Structures are given as structure tokens and as C-alpha cells.
Amino acid sequence: MPGRTSDQAPAAPAAGAALAAVTAGLTAVLGGDRVVTDHARRRTYECDGLAAYRVVPGVVVLARDAADVAATVRACAAHGVPFVARGSGTGLSGGALPHSEGVLVVMSQMRDIREIDADAQRAVVDPGVINLQLTAATSPDGHYFAPDPSSQSVCSIGGNVAENSGGAHCLKYGFTTNHVTGLDLVTPAGEQVEIGGKAPDPPGYDLLGALVGSEGTLGVVTSATVRLTRLPQEVRTLLAAFRTIDDAGAATSAIIAAGVIPAAIEMMDALSIEAAEEAVHCGYPDGAGAVLVVELDGHSADVAGEFDDVVRLCEASGAFEVRVAADDAERALIWKGRKSAFAAVGRISPDYIVQDGVIPRTALPQVLRRITELGDAAGVRVANVFHAGDGNLHPLVLFDGSQDGAVERAEGVAGGILDLCLEHGGSITGEHGVGADKAKHMPRMFTADDLAVMQAVRCAFDPETLANPGKIFPTPRLCGERPGRRQGEHPLSEAGVAEVF
Amino acid sequence: MRDGSADGGRAGDAPAGKATVDLDRLASALTGQDPAGELTRPGPGDAVDGVPALAVARPASVAGVSAVLAEATSQGLATVARGAGTALDWAAPPERADLILDVTGLGRLVEHGAGDLVAVAEAGLPVVELLETVGRVGQELVADLPPRRLGGGATVGGALATGVSGPRRLQRGALRDLVLGATVVLADGTVASSGGKVVKNVAGYDLAKLMTGSYGTLGVIVRAAFRLHPVRPARRWVVATGPLPDVAGRAREVVASQLAPAAVEIDRPAWSREAGVAVLLEGQEAAVVPRAREAAALTGGEIRTVPPAWWGVLPDDDGAGAVPSAGADRTVLAKATATLTGVGGLLAAARAAEDTRGAGVAVRGSAAGVLYVAIGGRDPAAVAGVVRELRAVAPSPRDGTVTVLRAPRDVREAVDAWGPVGGLDLMRAVKRRLDPGRNLAPGRFVGGI
Numbered sequence: 001m002p003g004r005t006s007d008q009a010p011a012a013p014a015a016g017a018a019l020a021a022v023t024a025g026l027t028a029v030l031g032g033d034r035v036v037t038d039h040a041r042r043r044t045y046e047c048d049g050l051a052a053y054r055v056v057p058g059v060v061v062l063a064r065d066a067a068d069v070a071a072t073v074r075a076c077a078a079h080g081v082p083f084v085a086r087g088s089g090t091g092l093s094g095g096a097l098p099h100s101e102g103v104l105v106v107m108s109q110m111r112d113i114r115e116i117d118a119d120a121q122r123a124v125v126d127p128g129v130i131n132l133q134l135t136a137a138t139s140p141d142g143h144y145f146a147p148d149p150s151s152q153s154v155c156s157i158g159g160n161v162a163e164n165s166g167g168a169h170c171l172k173y174g175f176t177t178n179h180v181t182g183l184d185l186v187t188p189a190g191e192q193v194e195i196g197g198k199a200p201d202p203p204g205y206d207l208l209g210a211l212v213g214s215e216g217t218l219g220v221v222t223s224a225t226v227r228l229t230r231l232p233q234e235v236r237t238l239l240a241a242f243r244t245i246d247d248a249g250a251a252t253s254a255i256i257a258a259g260v261i262p263a264a265i266e267m268m269d270a271l272s273i274e275a276a277e278e279a280v281h282c283g284y285p286d287g288a289g290a291v292l293v294v295e296l297d298g299h300s301a302d303v304a305g306e307f308d309d310v311v312r313l314c315e316a317s318g319a320f321e322v323r324v325a326a327d328d329a330e331r332a333l334i335w336k337g338r339k340s341a342f343a344a345v346g347r348i349s350p351d352y353i354v355q356d357g358v359i360p361r362t363a364l365p366q367v368l369r370r371i372t373e374l375g376d377a378a379g380v381r382v383a384n385v386f387h388a389g390d391g392n393l394h395p396l397v398l399f400d401g402s403q404d405g406a407v408e409r410a411e412g413v414a415g416g417i418l419d420l421c422l423e424h425g426g427s428i429t430g431e432h433g434v435g436a437d438k439a440k441h442m443p444r445m446f447t448a449d450d451l452a453v454m455q456a457v458r459c460a461f462d463p464e465t466l467a468n469p470g471k472i473f474p475t476p477r478l479c480g481e482r483p484g485r486r487q488g489e490h491p492l493s494e495a496g497v498a499e500v501f
Numbered sequence: 502m503r504d505g506s507a508d509g510g511r512a513g514d515a516p517a518g519k520a521t522v523d524l525d526r527l528a529s530a531l532t533g534q535d536p537a538g539e540l541t542r543p544g545p546g547d548a549v550d551g552v553p554a555l556a557v558a559r560p561a562s563v564a565g566v567s568a569v570l571a572e573a574t575s576q577g578l579a580t581v582a583r584g585a586g587t588a589l590d591w592a593a594p595p596e597r598a599d600l601i602l603d604v605t606g607l608g609r610l611v612e613h614g615a616g617d618l619v620a621v622a623e624a625g626l627p628v629v630e631l632l633e634t635v636g637r638v639g640q641e642l643v644a645d646l647p648p649r650r651l652g653g654g655a656t657v658g659g660a661l662a663t664g665v666s667g668p669r670r671l672q673r674g675a676l677r678d679l680v681l682g683a684t685v686v687l688a689d690g691t692v693a694s695s696g697g698k699v700v701k702n703v704a705g706y707d708l709a710k711l712m713t714g715s716y717g718t719l720g721v722i723v724r725a726a727f728r729l730h731p732v733r734p735a736r737r738w739v740v741a742t743g744p745l746p747d748v749a750g751r752a753r754e755v756v757a758s759q760l761a762p763a764a765v766e767i768d769r770p771a772w773s774r775e776a777g778v779a780v781l782l783e784g785q786e787a788a789v790v791p792r793a794r795e796a797a798a799l800t801g802g803e804i805r806t807v808p809p810a811w812w813g814v815l816p817d818d819d820g821a822g823a824v825p826s827a828g829a830d831r832t833v834l835a836k837a838t839a840t841l842t843g844v845g846g847l848l849a850a851a852r853a854a855e856d857t858r859g860a861g862v863a864v865r866g867s868a869a870g871v872l873y874v875a876i877g878g879r880d881p882a883a884v885a886g887v888v889r890e891l892r893a894v895a896p897s898p899r900d901g902t903v904t905v906l907r908a909p910r911d912v913r914e915a916v917d918a919w920g921p922v923g924g925l926d927l928m929r930a931v932k933r934r935l936d937p938g939r940n941l942a943p944g945r946f947v948g949g950i
Contacts, residue, residue: 119753120840142757164703171700177707178678182899187927195924197899199838200871201666204922204947205719205931206677209710213703225899233759253616259639259731298761301788358699362616390701391617427702434704445704446694453685453693453935454706460930472705 015101018079019058022103025075026061030068036060045104048089048096049151053436057084057098062106066184066192066222072105073220074190082466085220087128087156091163092354093435095215095471102469105220107158113137114223121228122181122198127158127221134226143228146173149431150339161221164213166431168264168338169295171389173229175431177212182225185211188218188462197225210457215433216468218461232297235263236307237325239334240292240314241285245269245384248290249364251317252388255294256361258313260306265389266293269368271348272341272383272396279344282337285321292319292388293338341385342396349381349398351406353414357421358430361391367420371395374416378409382417392430393421419444434472442474455479520578520599522555527600530572531558535565538606547601549581549942550594551910554601561606563684563692563723570721571690573600574940580688581942582717584625584656587649588663591834591906592716593918596944604658607723610634612698618729619681619698624658624722631657640729643673647815658722664714667813668764668781671756671869676713679728683709685720688940698726711931718946719935733763733783737793740779740809741802745769745852748776749845751800752868755780756841758799760792765868768811769848771861771877776848778802778868779809816863816875817907833876833884834907837891840870843901846894847872854890858883862891870901881915884908888916898923919947 027035036042037059046054058081061072069085076083082102089096098104111128118141123134131152135144148167149155155165161183166175173179182196195211196202211218242248248267255262268276270289276282284291294310296303311322325331345352359367368384375382375397383396395417399410418428418441428434428441442451451473459479461467528540538560547554555578558569573580579597583589584604607623610631614620615638622631629651631642645667646655661683666675673679682696685708695708712722741751752765755778763783769776780796782789793804817832839847851862851874860883866872876887888903895901898921905918922928925948932939932950944950 117840117842119757120842121757122840164707166701166703174674174678175701175703177710178674185924191926193924193927194899195927197897197923198840199843199895199899199901200869201664201675201836201838201902202898202923203902203904203919204925205715205928206664206710206713207924207927209677209707209713210931213707230757230759230761232761256618256731257616259733261731299759299784299788299792301791302761302784305785305788358697358701360614360617360619360699362614387701391699392701425697426699427697427704429704430699430701431703438704442705445697449691450693450695451705453687453691454695454708456934457706457708457711457931460934461927 018081019101022075022079022081023059026072029071034062045086045098048091048094050092050094050437053094053097055098055100057104058101060104060106062109064109069105069186069220069222070190070192072103073186073188076103076466077188077190080464082469084468085216087159088154090151090155091159091433091435093433093437095163095433095435097436099469108156118143120198122225123228124223124225125157126223127156129157131155131157131160138228142231144231145226146229147176147179157224158221161212161224162216163433168266168387171265172261172263177209179227180208180212180224181227183208183211183221184223186220186222188467215435215471217458217472219467234300234303235295235297236303237295237331237334239323240319241288241321242290242318243320245290245368246365247318248292251292251314251319253362254313254317255310258309260309262294262389263297264295266338267386267388268338268341269384271381272385275344275348275383276337276341278347280336280340282333284337293334345383345396345398351399351401353397353410355395355397355414355417356429356432357393357418357426359391359393359421359424359426363424364388364391367424370420371417374413378413380409380413382413436471439472439474520555520597522578522599523576524556527556527569527572531560531565531569534568535560535562537561538565549598550590552594552598555599557601557603559603559606566686566721566723567690567692570686570688574688574938579940579943582721584659585654587653587655588659591663592945595942602721611724615640619726620729621698621726622657623724624656626657627654628657628660635729639732641732642679642727643669643730644676644679645669645813647813649818657725661713661722661725662715662717666871668766668867670871671765671867672763673730677710680709680713681726681728683712683722684724685712685722687720688936688938700728716945717942718932718950735784735786735789737782737789738779738805738808739793739796739800739802740777740805741800742775742777744774745776745848746845748778749848752778753841754799755796756868760796766812767866767868769851769864771863772855777809779812811865815873816865833905833912835874835876835888835903835905837872837874837903838870839895839901843895844868844870847891850891850894854887858886860884860887862887881912884912885916892920922947
């Protein structure tokens with residue numbers, strides 16, 4: 001996709017001076033090797049996984065520990081300089097997009113698993129720890145870290161916390177927010193605060209609930225205490241092939257209605273199957289208009305009984321072929337097709353947009369038909385790969401950026417899909433976050449009052465709005481305002497006196 | 502309500518002096534937006550943990566809640582929201598409760614998306630009614646309210662405001678993990694929603710979690726969406742008793758096993774050197790039976806098709822789940838959290854505290870580390886001592902906390918009800934932003950919020 005440049009206004013000279021002061025101060029405290037000012041090196045961080053937005057950070061700090069983070073944020077607070085925290089940079093919504101006149105705090109060097117307390121089923125980790133590394137480290141004790149975004153082999157747990165990441169298995173096991181029991185936070189004022197720990201239910205407001213998924217706008221997490229989940233006794237995976245998406249959707253509904261909560265139910269349509277076949281030769285059944293990947297896990301006795309039900313329900317809904325993975329190798333092959341689908345569409349289309357929207361599961365057939373119609377009307381192909389169990393769609397809108405107007409048509413379809421999600425009572429993002437990319441869509445999902453109250457919470461943590469500004473909120477206001485009914489534009493903005501991040 | 506300012510009849514000990522209320526304006530604000538809404542003078546039962554009210558508003562719509570709150574706040578009144586009142590004496594008593602906002606007029610089940618396993622309910626809907634409706638199609642809200650609260654008509658809003666959790670939180674989480682979205686009305690009347698009605702959603706802040714367990718100090722919850730679960734077809738309980746360390750160890754073994762128990766509950770009656778453990782297994786009949794056998798082998802327990810009498814019952818209850826025990830008003834109820842490995846220490850400390858403080862200490866709750874403690878005895882100093890000794894079990898608040906939920910006034914004065922609270926300054930800042938005039942349940946929450 002062609003790059004877009006920052007729409008941030010050119011910095012006022014005062015902003016440049018403030019950043020220079022922060023840079024000088026931090027260089028003195030942290031040392032020159034931790035404070036990156038070289039333009040070429042700063043450019044390394046100009047975008048996260050959503051390369052459509054690029055901003056070269058004003059300065060980059062490579063944090064080693066919480067003290068480094070606190071020193072950095074304190075310096076920013078003292079000079080009114082914005083800061084953005086970044087983990088592995090795998091986010092897909094521009095949530096870690098840097099600020100041109102701000103500090104990018106890179107957390108990827110804070111990557112120690114500080115403690116694995118298997119008996120208490122907890123781990124204490126640095127924010128830069130890679131998701132899958134934690135699972136690898138806890139598996140010998142019979143545990144794993146349940147939230148498993150598709151990027152789990154590279155994404156950081158700090159990023160998972162910021163984005164409240166999910167994954168294929170969160171239908172049964174929940175999202176990051178259900179697996180965090182404690183966080184160490186550096187507040188936007190630069191104070192270090194400990195919230196919760198290994199024990200559940202810390203007293204007071206559920207700050208953990210507010211922080212997880214707040215996309216770095218409430219502070220920087222420097223340590224996370226997370227729940228470890230017992231490895232299931234048995235895992236069984238099947239691939240069911242259907243002639244149509246409607247049949248596969250009916251099977252999904254039938255499985256849920258039967259009282260079975262699979263560990264995962266994933267769906268792919270014909271176009272994404274075609275792409276996956278071309279890329280990884282996963283050998284999915286010929287002639288399938290849709291496939292379901294269903295995984296059950298748990299105690300062997302449960303899995304056996306539920307598995308029979310799932311097979312029967314798939315067949316009753318029109319599955320013409322059901323394949324059961326006999327071993328780990330076959331299971332891996334079934335998942336390979338699913339997990340490679342995003343990358344695979346690159347083989348059948350020069351460019352694509354990955355959309356992320358949610359609908360109530362029962363609306364799946366209807367919404368998928370409308371997506372096809374939207375694509376047809378715009379002359380754009382859409383491949384669908386998604387978490388069917390919880391209605392989280394990932395339409396891949398395919399286009400060729402070298403053709404005139406193709407980008408606009410594709411973006412139109414991608415935006416239209418979000419409108420469809422909202423029409424059906426869904427959400428504009430199920431797991432990628434709002435970030436910089438979807439801030440403009442927030443007013444379609446929330447009223448001005450809804451957003452004002454969220455903003456009031458943000459201001460409680462960050463009265464100067466220095467933490468990851470420009471994300472989530474479409475038109476954030478100064479924190480001096482009272483929450484409540486919004487009456488016109490903020491007087492300072494209106495008078496042209498102040499620009500709000 | 503027609504005329505005049507009510508005299509309320511309570512001592513004018515509010516910090517800003519005795520509140521006066523313009524009932525006419527309150528009434529017209531309410532009924533102007535909500536013709537079915539009612540404003541009445543308080544009756545004998547209209548008090549919040551001993552703090553009497555000057556008026557009771559019972560709106561029948563969200564617009565009514567918004568209008569009456571905006572007016573009450575503009576008059577400088579302190580408002581306390583009330584559902585069925587089954588936990589109105591939990592958390593600290595408010596400094597003032599000029600207006601009780603009774604939400605039972607908002608009692609509709611707004612939506613039940615059976616195919617999506619989602620229910621949207623107004624705050625005043627009794628949880629038991631929600632359970633009945635969704636139960637007709639084999640679904641449930643796995644919130645496991647204590648039977649006395651459920652039977653007392655505990656509402657959806659009250660369950661959220663008090664942050665309910667029960668036995669099955671082990672596998673399905675607490676209510677905060679099941680709430681998908683909420684609509685709240687702030688003190689100034691602003692109506693705001695967050696979240697939504699789909700299971701997967703990361704758009705904006707999760708304010709529903711922030712409101713859950715906030716005892717009405719940030720806003721009045723008027724509506725919420727919940728994730729439901731299918732009712733599992735078969736259940737078995739495996740029940741064992743034994744010496745305290747033994748029971749804690751066995752409970753932890755079951756949690757650590759691959760049996761995927763729905764709940765592992767512990768019960769230690771006051772003054773007892775023994776405790777009980779009960780494991781709940783849910784699933785298909787053919788699977789539950791062998792799993793129950795394994796759990797019985799692991800715990801040395803026996804398999805039952807019904808729960809023990811104490812299942813899910815708070816320890817300050819008499820066990821029957823319907824009527825509070827005699828003298829219950831003198832019983833202190835606390836919530837104690839621990840790590841999985843810390844639960845045994847908590848049981849031992851409860852036993853030890855009985856000897857040193859001379860007060861019975863009953864402990865009951867989830868082996869996941871969320872337990873409820875009933876402390877008997879009439880001596881505030883003894884109760885405070887018990888609380889201190891229970892707190893001392895955890896090396897730090899990260900490893901466990903003890904908060905007093907319910908206590909007579911003299912005990913509250915003798916004890917630090919909340920204990921250390923991490924992030925208290927941030928909590929105060931959130932309160933200042935959402936309720937700058939402290940008009941909602943002032944003083945009820947941590948740090949005097």
C-alpha cells in the first residue's frame with residue numbers, strides 16, 4: 001500500500017526546543033548509546049505493522065529497565081514532550097506510530113522473564129518478552145500463556161497488554177485482559193505505580209481493566225504479572241469443507257448452540273483457500289467454498305464426546321469432507337493454511353488491506369454476502385479469513401496500487417465493511433486496536449458523550465495528553481474541560497490559541 | 502412528590518453542612534423526562550448502611566436517571582444508587598445519602614441474542630430473572646451470586662457495582678470478565694456507553710470494567726451487556742474434608758490438574774481444625790463421570806450429584822442461603838485474596854487468629870484465591886486484630902489482600918477496612934474527573950473516595 005505521510009502539523013520552534021532539552025537531559029542520564037538521534041537509525045522505527053502510516057520519531061530511547069522508562073517519561077513530562085512506547089512493532093493499527101516531535105520509548109530490550117511461579121500459575125515478565133517465549137518457558141511446567149495473537153512468535157507481551165490482544169483461542173480462554181493480574185506502570189507524570197500482583201482482585205477501581213487495551217495512552221507498562229493456563233490433556237483438530245460460506249456459518253452456529261465451546265473455530269472462504277494453497281500447499285479439499293478449522297481441547301473424556309458432536313453437526317450442516325488430524329504434524333498442516341492466509345494473499349494480489357471488524361456471530365452469512373456485494377460494486381476482490389466463533393472478521397481487501405483509483409476503491413470497501421459491522425451491532429476492531437488508523441471511525445461507534453467520558457479517564461492518568469497522543473481519540477480535547485455534555489468546539493481550539501493532540 | 506423541603510431527620514454531620522433538597526425541582530426534573538418516574542419521601546428502610554436519605558427517586562428510563570441525577574447534583578446532593586439493596590451495607594457507609602436512586606424501575610431484559618450468547622439488561626433487572634429467561638434456551642450468566650443475594654432479588658446493576666464473583670470464577674472468570682459493555686449515567690447526567698455487545702471488541706477504553714466493583718462512586722450503571730455460556734448438561738461435585746493444610750494442598754492439586762474443574766471451593770467453619778473442599782465438574786455426562794472419579798481419587802472425596810449446603814453461600818450467612826443468621830448484624834464480612842499457594846496460609850492464619858483474638862473466623866471461597874471471611878465476636882479491637890493477622894499472611898499486597906465488606910460502625914472505626922491500595926492516586930484522579938463534586942456515594946470507597 002502506498003505510504004501516507006504524517007498529517008501532524010509542522011512543529012513550532014518551541015516544540016523543537018523542548019525535544020532538544022529532553023534529548024540532552026536523557027543523553028546525560030542514560031548515555032548516548034541509549035538515546036538515538038541519528039536520522040537513519042530513527043527511521044528504523046518510523047512505522048509499526050501498519051506501514052501505511054510513517055512518522056520518524058523525534059528521538060528514540062532504548063530502555064533497559066523501569067528506571068530508564070521513568071526517567072524518560074519524567075523528562076517528557078517536565079518539558080511537555082509527547083512519548084510513545086513501542087514493543088516489537090507488530091501492531092496493525094498504527095498504535096505505536098511515533099511522534100515527530102516526541103520520544104519513542106523502545107521496550108524490546110526489556111525482555112527478561114523475571115519469574116515463573118508455576119505453583120501459583122503466574123509469571124512476572126518484562127514488557128518486551130515475546131508472547132511465544134513465555135509459553136515455551138512455561139510448557140515444561142505444564143502451562144502456557146493463553147492469549148495467542150497470530151503474531152505470537154514475534155509480538156511482545158507489553159504490546160499484547162496495550163492492545164488487549166486476542167487470537168484464535170480466545171473464544172474459549174479469553175483475551176489478554178482476562179489473563180493479567182498485575183501491572184507495573186510508569187504514569188505519564190513519570191511515577192512508578194504497582195497495581196495488583198499475583199493475587200486476583202486488587203482492591204479499588206479496576207485499573208487493570210482500564211489499562212489493558214488502552215493502547216499506550218495511560219502510561220507505560222514496565223512489568224506484567226500474568227496468569228498461566230494449564231496445558232490441556234488432549235487437543236483435537238479437524239478441518240471441515242463446505243460448498244458455501246452459509247453452510248460453514250450454519251455449522252458454526254450449530255456447534256455453539258449445542259453447548260460446545262471449542263478452543264477455536266476459524267473460517268476461510270474460497271479466495272483465501274486459493275491463496276493459501278498457492279503459498280503453502282496445505283492440501284485443503286478441492287471445490288470447497290469455505291472451510292472450518294475447529295479445535296477442541298481439555299480433558300480427554302470431554303474432548304472425545306464433544307468431538308463426535310462437532311463432526312456430526314458439521315456433516316448435518318453440509319460438510320462434504322471432514323478431516324481429522326491424526327497427529328501433531330497433520331494438525332500443523334491444517335493450521336498452516338489458516339495461519340499463512342494473510343501473507344498468502346500477497347501471491348494473488350500486489351496489495352491488500354487487512355480489515356478488522358466484529359459482528360454478532362449470527363449475522364455472519366448476511367454480512368459476508370454484503371461484503372461480497374460491496375466488493376463487486378467497487379470491482380475489488382475480498383478474501384475472508386476469520387475467527388468465526390466470536391464473529392471477528394478479517395476481510396482482506398485486494399487491489400493493485402499501480403492502477404488509478406484502486407487505493408481509494410479498496411479503502412472505500414474496507415471502510416464500508418466497518419459500517420456493516422456497526423449496522424449489525426458490532427465493533428470497528430476486535431483485536432488490532434484503534435490506533436492512528438481507526439480514530440476517525442470512533443465517532444461512528446460512540447457518541448460524543450461516550451468519547452468525552454473515555455477522554456476524561458484518559459485525562460485522569462494523563463492530564464497533559466503526552467502519552468501516545470493522536471491515538472484512539474478522533475478529536476481529543478484539553479483535559480481542563482469538565483466531562484459532560486459537549487457544546488461546540490473547545491474555546492481554545494476555536495480561537496486558534498491551542499492545538500490539541 | 503409535591504411540596505417543601507424534607508427535613509430528613511438525620512444529623513447534619515455532612516462536611517458541607519446539612520443538605521437541603523428542593524423536592525419540587527427534583528420531581529419535575531424526573532417526571533419531565535420520565536413520566537413514569539417517581540419521587541417519594543423516604544420510608545423506614547430507605548437508608549444506606551444506617552445513613553438515612555432525604556428522598557428516593559425511582560426513574561423508569563435512562564432519561565429519567567439522567568434528569569434526576571443532573572438536578573440532584575446541581576442542588577449539591579449526594580446520591581447513592583440502589584438496586585435490591587442486598588449488599589447496600591457492603592463497602593464503607595457514605596458520608597451522606599441525600600438521594601437514593603432506586604434503579605429497579607429499569608427492569609427490562611433489553612435483548613437476548615441467544616445465537617450469540619449475549620444478553621443486554623437494564624440495571625434494575627433481578628439477576629434471577631435474567632437467569633430464568635436465558636435458562637429457557639439452556640444458557641446462563643456464570644456469575645454465581647450468593648444464594649441470599651440472588652433470592653433477595655439482587656439486580657444486574659448491583660451485581661456489577663459490587664463486583665460479584667462466585668465459585669465458577671475459577672474457569673469462567675469473575676463478573677468483570679463477563680461484562681462486554683455498559684451504559685452509565687455520570688453525576689452531571691451525562692449518559693455514556695463503552696464496550697458493546699460482541700464478545701470480541703477492543704474499540705476504546707473498557708469502562709465497564711472500571712465501573713464493575715466501584716460501588717456506584719463513578720456513575721450509575723443503567724444497562725449492561727454480558728457474555729453468556731451454554732449450561733453444561735451434567736454436573737458432579739466431589740466433596741472431601743480433612744485437616745487444614747491437607748485440604749489446601751488437595752484443592753491446589755485439583756486446580757493444577759488437567760481435570761479442567763469448573764470450580765474448586767474451600768469451606769472452613771469457625772473454630773474448626775478441619776476444612777472441606779468441593780470440586781465441581783461440568784460437561785457431558787459420559788465425560789463428567791470419569792473426571793469425577795479422578796477428582797475423587799485425587800482428593801479422597803466422595804462423588805455427589807448435588808452441591809454441599811455451603812456451596813456459594815457467603816460465610817456470614819447461616820448456610821441455608823435464605824435468611825441471615827441471628828446476630829448477623831454483628832458479623833463482619835471480609836474478602837481475602839491469595840495466590841494459589843497462599844490459600845493454605847490463609848486458612849491456618851484464620852485458625853490461629855481465633856486463638857489469639859477470641860473471635861470465630863469462618864473462611865469460604867475459591868481455591869483460585871478469592872475467599873470470603875466472616876469474623877464473629879463483638880469486640881472491634883479483636884476484629885481489627887484478626888484482619889491484621891490475615892493480612893500478614895501475604896508477604897506483600899501483590900500476594901494477597903484483605904478488605905472489609907460489611908461491618909458495624911464501631912468495628913469500621915477500629916479497622917483499616919481497605920488495607921493498602923496500589924494506584925490509589927490514580928483512582929482518586931479518575932473519581933475527580935468523572936465525579937468532580939463528589940456527588941456519588943461520597944466516602945464509600947477506597948481511600949475515602
